[in-house]
Amino acid sequence: MRVFAPLLALGLMASAAHAQCGGPFPAFVKGLKSEAVAAGHKQATVDAFFSGVQQDPKVLKADRAQGVFQKPFIEFSRRLISKQRLDKGRAMAKKYDATFKRIERDYGVSRGVLLAFWAFETDFGGFQGDFNTLNALTTLAHDCRRPELFRPQIFAALTLYEHGDFDPARTTGAWAGEIGMVQMLPRDILINGVDGDGDGHVRLKTSAPDALMSGAKMLSHLGWRAGEPWLQEVTVPADLDWSLTGPGQNLTVADWAKRGVRPREGKLAQGGLPASIILPQGRKGPAFIAYPNFNVYFEWNQSFTYVLTAAYFANRLEGSAIYDAGTPEPGLDGPQMKRLQQKLAARGYDVGKIDGILGAGTRAAVQAEQKRLGLPADAWPTMALLNRL
Known part of the structure; x- marks a missing residue:
């Protein structure tokens, strides 16, 4: 499940006096309401918004149990990437070709990137989560693990409610408060929401153009470099200096080429780009060269295994071959x-x-x-x- 990096300040500014968490849940909600009114929201609107909010213990249970990310890349990627998902992804690329052309023109984000997120997050909108979003956000803000992330999302949801784009009783999504086909938090929707279908609203749950355009704008906002690659499978020589590999350890593409790194398909990106060599299961397993756009994935999700799988799946959706799994040494349980x-x-x-x-x-x-x-x-x-x- 996605865990977002810190987002831009928007609307209500968090102060030390409003950074509290924990305590009796009704008192916590009362504090949220007072904060909202102090920020300029009408009392009647605030009362209506919070009228049915409840603490959800299932949210806390889900937050503590993300064991899927313990799986190594080969197992994880084979579990998430199926022929059915590939076929449906390619069908969706054709169905929404006009939307993807707009995205590629306006944001420079390749369609495979968004198709991969759409597939992994909600199976192309098929399952968007059934947790009440307001309950989830308030529960996680009340919990003292990451209140600084979730508390501002509550007030963003309140603003969406005032716009007619959020129903505190009926809006549902993931356990961590993400909404819609590509799973965006309320604050992201306020900052990056795009009315892709021209109906005057940003409806990420029901409109694929809205969801895809909003996801593309968010990636652009997070630093996506228009028209550049993100990941490519490579072969590496047996005598490579392995200590130079890993995320965040960059040489230029030209330097890697001098060290014997070769693409399995096509050509490497232009030689001046910084890049790192990714060996998810060591020197005997798959090998990839990661370009600057790969780092943007970590702003969307902070799991290395998820990020690498999503980036690789984007390549597959655009026609790349299945990676060479190699013969990696057994890992640890x-x-x-x-x-x-x-x-x-x-x-x-x-x-x-x-x-x-x-x-x-x-x-x-x-x-x-x-x-x-x-x-x-x-x-x-x-x-x-x-x-x-």
Whole structure:
């Protein structure tokens, strides 16, 4: 499930006095109402908006249980990418060809990118979530894990309600408050919502043109570079300096080419672009070159495995071949990964939460320890590394 990066300030400004969370839920809602009125919303509107809000324990349960991201890339991508999704994606590309042409002209976002998000988030609008959105946002704002993310979304939903584009009793979506076919939070809708079908409203639940145009504008707002690639499968030489690989470690495309990196299909991007080599399951597994637009994916979702799968699926929807899975060394299961994270944390590395997920912090720590121990520094944790530690 998506976890958004911090968004632009809009509407009500959060102050220290309004940063509270926790406490009795009715008192928390009372505080939200007072804050909304102080920001200029009419009392009657605020009362109507919050009249039926309830705490939803199912939202908190979902927030604590995102185990799907523990799966390695090959397993995860094969689970999410099916022939049915490919066929439907290509059919949707034809059905909404005029909309995609507008997107490509106005925002420079290739259709495969949006089709992949549309597929993974809601199966092309088929399942958009059945959690009451206001309840979900208020529950998560009341919870003290990430109130700074979810509290502003409540007031954004209130503004949408005033515009006639949100129903506090009937608007539903994902457990984390995202709405519509490409799953956008209320504040994103206010900032990036586009009336793609010309009916005077931004309806991301029922209008594919609205959803796709809004998603494209949001990607552009997050830094998408018009007309540039995002990801490409490559082959890498066996003697590559593996310590140079990984997200955030950039050389120019020309430098990678000098080191023997070759595209499996087509040509590499122009030589001056910065790029990184991604080895999701180490030097013996699939290999990709990631261009600047790949980094924008992490503004949409912060899971490395999800991001890489979505970026690869966008390529597949535009005709690329299935990646070469190679023969990666066996990875670690959940308990083994937690043991590894504990050992790395004990050595002073910031691996974040000990959760068994191979995130960016754990990958960086693994690569550093591999280099220290004289192992191939490809950031893929194995039993050999765990035993050495």
